[in-house]
Amino acid sequence: MRNRYNFAVALSTVVLLGCGALLLSQNVSAAGEGKIAGTVKLDGTAPHMRGIDMSKDPYCVKAHATDPAHMENVVVGSGGALENVVLYISDWSGPAQPETAELVFDQKNCMYTPHVLAMDVNQKFKVVTSDQTTHNIHPNPNPMTGNIPWNQSQPPGAAPVEKSWKAVEVIPVQCNIHPWMHGWFVVVKGPYATTDASGNYTINNVPPGSYTVTAWQEDLGTQAQKVTVAAGGAGSANFTFKPK
Amino acid sequence: MRTTLQNWTLLFGSAVLLAFPAAASAQLSTYDIETRIGAESHVGNVTGHAKDAALPYRRYCVGCHGPLGDGNGENADWFLTPMYQKPRDFQLGVFKCRSTPTGTLPTDQDLFDAITRGFDRSNMPQWNTLSKQERADLVAWVKHYSPRWANEKPGAPIQIPPEPEVTAERIKAGRDVFARVQCWKCHGVQGMANGPSASTLTDDLGRPIAPFNFTEGSRPKCGDTDQDIYRIFMTGLDGTPMPSFADNIKPDEAWDLVFYLRTFMRQHSKEKDLAKGLGLKPVDPNAPAPAASGQQ
């Protein structure tokens, strides 16, 4: 009898909470939004990043005359801070994120800046070039997901290419003319963040609730943590990757 | 390296998966495919039906393209040299020869033309002996392999202005376009497929691929008319390193470039004669890149 009573209470609570969460998520109010912040670190010796031989294109060589280019698969700062890790809520069921900052993927000195560009589904981003050499921007998603590969050239001074992706996917992007140029479009649903040079990140616009935060690193894989965010509060999730 | 984030249980395993390069991407089962057996194609006044193409597909195509249309037929592994491209994976719905912009589906006519024309320097023959109906049925069959056709419409074919008269000025202007957008990075300054990046090219599935050598005397993959060549660089060859230049070459300049490209080709042409008269030198790969057309 008592058990049944408890169960009923629990059930109604869950239902209420669920309805509340739904309501909240449908009307995201600035006051109710929380955030998730943390740091991503590498526990161990940073893997060696090979230098890049750009001799195929003299322009690229010149651009890196004083600052030799290296691969950017695992970029580690002081204290093991991991850059370019994408954090997102993998069990997100809320609405799409409002377009805030303009997303720009720059081809600069024959490298991609940033190396990893995270974005929401259907969020617009721009591909621009700052170089005096022709690039081709060639993302290679799996068409099975609904994202369609395309391939466009950007000669010097070319106008920006504005695009978006339809489906959640980690999409490699490359320049065939400069085969070392390799970057990522990480398309997720919901709020996301990318770690900075200190390994710090903040996912904004998170309504109160319990979430699974996933950290993605291109070489080291993914990790997930459960995080609870109170109304207007901040959840915290720190991740530590081991070198492979 | 293609990972769908929606399935996050998969993601935990993806650290392992990421260690492997992307292999064949076929993921659809026979059941998935059969749901689309009603696919149709419309080529001219002929309507093709996928259901009528099962037999011809088995007769002509399956040895290379495979029963699931994923390009894994019994012969797929035996096309070894980089010049031989592996058979197309129809499930991906990504096609080289289109009249539509990069990233869009080709029209039924594009697929029909590809079947009719075949692909030079590959093992895809010309199927122009088949009846029009049979080819249209096969187009529908090709479409039924990819879910893309159920969710998307083909792109709008690019507009090709009428071909202007070939003049020496146009050929010179074409050479400037060739230099500006740096076609030579892959195709070489003389169109001999020996540009600095030529040896490193791979297709979307990570397989080595060679740029087109204009001087060999063979036909371009997507057809040999001036319009066909125009289309190639204005739509890009999806699935290959060849990008679309639609944003960076104006329609009029595109014709100039077509004429200039003709001067590389072994086949005799008016363009070749004119270029000879001009004494045109190949573009200088070390010259600073010319200004973009938008800034001229």
Place this chain on the structure above:
Amino acid sequence: MHVTRRLRMRNFVHFATSLSAVSLILAALVITCSQPANALPAFARKYGLRCSACHESWPMLNYFGQKFKDNGYQLMNDRDAPIWQNPGYWPVTFRITPIWHRVSTGKVLVDTYSSGIATPTGQAVQRVTSSGFDLSGLDFHTGGTLEKNISFYVLPSSDPTASFHFETVMGRLDNLFGSPWLNVKFGKFELDNLLSEKRILTLTGNGGIYQLYHFRPQGDGNIFGQMGDNQLGLEVMGHSYNDRTRYSAALLSSNDGQVELPYGSGYTGFFTASQAFDAGRAGVERIGFYAMVGEAPTTWLTQTGPSGSTILPGSGIGNKSFSREGFVGQFYFGPHVDLTVVTQHGEDNAWFGQGYGDFIDGVATANNTTGTTLPAGAQNPTWNGVLFEPHYVYSPQLIFIGRYETIRMSQQANGSGSATPTASNFGNISTYTIGYRYNPFMTSRAGFAWHNEYNWLHQDGTGPTLGLTSANINTSELLVGFDFDF
């Protein structure tokens, strides 16, 4: 094999009748045992196409295979030259067919014995039936390109005892001046028959050839008009890019493909052209015509000497003419059913009709009558024939085959003015064949077919007449076997 296959019938009707029965059995055996046909896994391996891409059912070509052949065994993808192939690739295919068959010939003249007497006491006509396991000859097909637009084909073919002859030896210059309309072939090759006997789908003795392609009136001395045999000569052929329009013209030596000069000079022309039409859902329909017109030398033999008759070079009564012409049609009725029709009107010169001919067939006395005057009532033997071959293609792996052929003499060599006029139906042939070929697998590496076939042939007046009013002869054959090539 060719020599024995074409056992000559005797000039004299009465003599011929007993021989023809035997010859039918022999021909059945011999032809069954070596049926050179072109189905090349060598090409399938080279291009990675399944047998079914080029063959409606191997070895019969479909339109795609026909175009491949017309292009000089090239896909025209700029990778046809052997320089693009793996150096280990060698374009060779073997084909052989182990079979079991049962041949039953009505009306064979046999000896009869009385009890206790060791020597024959008489003759009787009876049906002879034999059956057993058997083997075809072996074909070594080698063909392909030597360089872009230079093709070749060499086919050493053996009979079941491994005695070889050259069935095909030819070089071909393809797409001259960059045009598919001009290709030149030189050597020994198959005539450009739309319905190719070298790609016949049947294997029995009488059903494994097209009677229409080999027909001669009884006692006729002309062996040269056999359009089913490979011929020595030069062929110019051309076709449209999609092969819908085709033509070919060949100049041939009048020696029926025998690798030796005839005694004299005789040439034959073979012309054919066809046009195909896209008939929507039904498929692609093709109609055309052929004409074989030629003359061949006649030769005499010496009078019989100690070692038999020998040839008298430069003898004979000069060149005599012959002709074969007709229409061909290939009609498709959707993806499963098709019908091929060939007609023929044939005529030989009266001299041939009287048994004058060339020594080249190796049968000495049968067709080398001496003399310079035609007997009274001699006239040009003339005939008409038609062939229907329907197919039901259940799938690329299973085909059902039917065929009906009939040939009717319209004018016998010995007409009403002759002392012994020939019956008007003498030598008429009717034959039908039914069968199926089942390929348990279909790849681009090898071909393997389970073959089952039945043939029935009827010929008027050629059976032994001993004590019988009717000398019509019926022969039937049942055959099962594995037909494979690799």
